[in-house]
């Protein structure tokens with residue numbers, strides 16, 4: 472069988488900005504190109520927010536209608552934990568960190584299941600059959616990292632006999648991506664053995680690790696972090712031929728270009744610095760591109776120049792969507808990092824102070840980002856959403872993982888993760 476895996480489409484990411492259509496454009500291309508697959512697997516973060524705007528849901532449904540027009544070539548076998556009547560190309564999804572909600576609340580992936588667009592798995596297996604061949608998809612939806620080892624232990628997925636077995640999850644994994652030293656998270660050794668393939672969403676760039684446990688991270692179909700890795704790694708989706716075990720990464724044709732540029736401004740005066748930036752921008756913008764590119768400028772070195780990031784962004788706003796960082800990829804501002812002063816660095820410092828002082832698991836970065844983008848309605852929605860859910864969690868008094876592995880402290884991770 473041919474299995475296609477399209478991860479982290481993040482519908483609604485940068486909605487209301489000039490990048491608002493990017494998630495849909497990229498997903499549409501991936502969906503169109505995989506409509507003839509026997510099975511499509513979506514490893515979480517289909518949506519960027521757990522309560523997407525109606526317009527975002529509408530466009531997502533337009534995308535999923537592509538699969539509905541596909542042909543169903545497989546049947547769910549009786550070995551499955553679930554029953555489902557697929558229309559068109561069978562789509563199986565788990566929910567990710569961005570969609571997870573407390574028990575009793577419907578997340579957008581569950582909503583799509585109710586609308587009959589896909590089958591949502593959480594600690595369940597779906598087994599497909601085609602001409603005597605079997606493919607088993609075992610799905611564990613996203614849970615807060617600290618609970619992941621326990622939830623997986625409880626799920627304890629066992630490979631289905633005589634089938635090609637895929638385990639799909641959406642978590643950080645030690646050594647592959649930053650995990651907090653303060654609490655447990657999954658490590659490679661925790662991942663179940665005996666599977667033909669392990670598939671992890673969550674991490675936004677493609678990785679394929681072969682060995683004792685074969686693990687593939689398809690990466691997101693869109694750029695979200697504007698870092699060096701994202702600039703170097705193409706965006707795309709994965710296909711697997713389950714008969715030969717052959718795995719392929721398929722690059723998308725025309726996602727928005729990302730340039731990551733480090734510029735040494737050591738000892739530069741203001742005009743020198745601006746000239747150097749201009750020179751680099753001229754080089755970058757030579758190429759004719761379908762969409763205005765993303766440009767991440769990292770200004771390295773100490774300088775006495777006073778430059779406002781907002782002015783630089785504005786200067787090139789016709790030709791590029793700019794992100795400017797001082798000193799390092801992480802944008803750390805130290806007291807002696809030079810004289811580049813601007814409101815953005817104050818924003819970053821303010822965020823640091825807020826993060827240190829807000830310990831309730833409130834998604835403060837999301838709120839800040841919305842306010843920064845001038846999305847007041849979105850910010851109000853987020854606050855209201857949190858009030859409702861916090862009230863509910865308190866009511867339930869949840870500290871431990873429940874049967875479904877859906878703890879009340881669902882937003883804790885938002886503070887440390889951007890994926």
Ligand SMILES: [Mn+2]
Nearest residue numbers: 479516673890
């Ligand atoms: Mn993601």
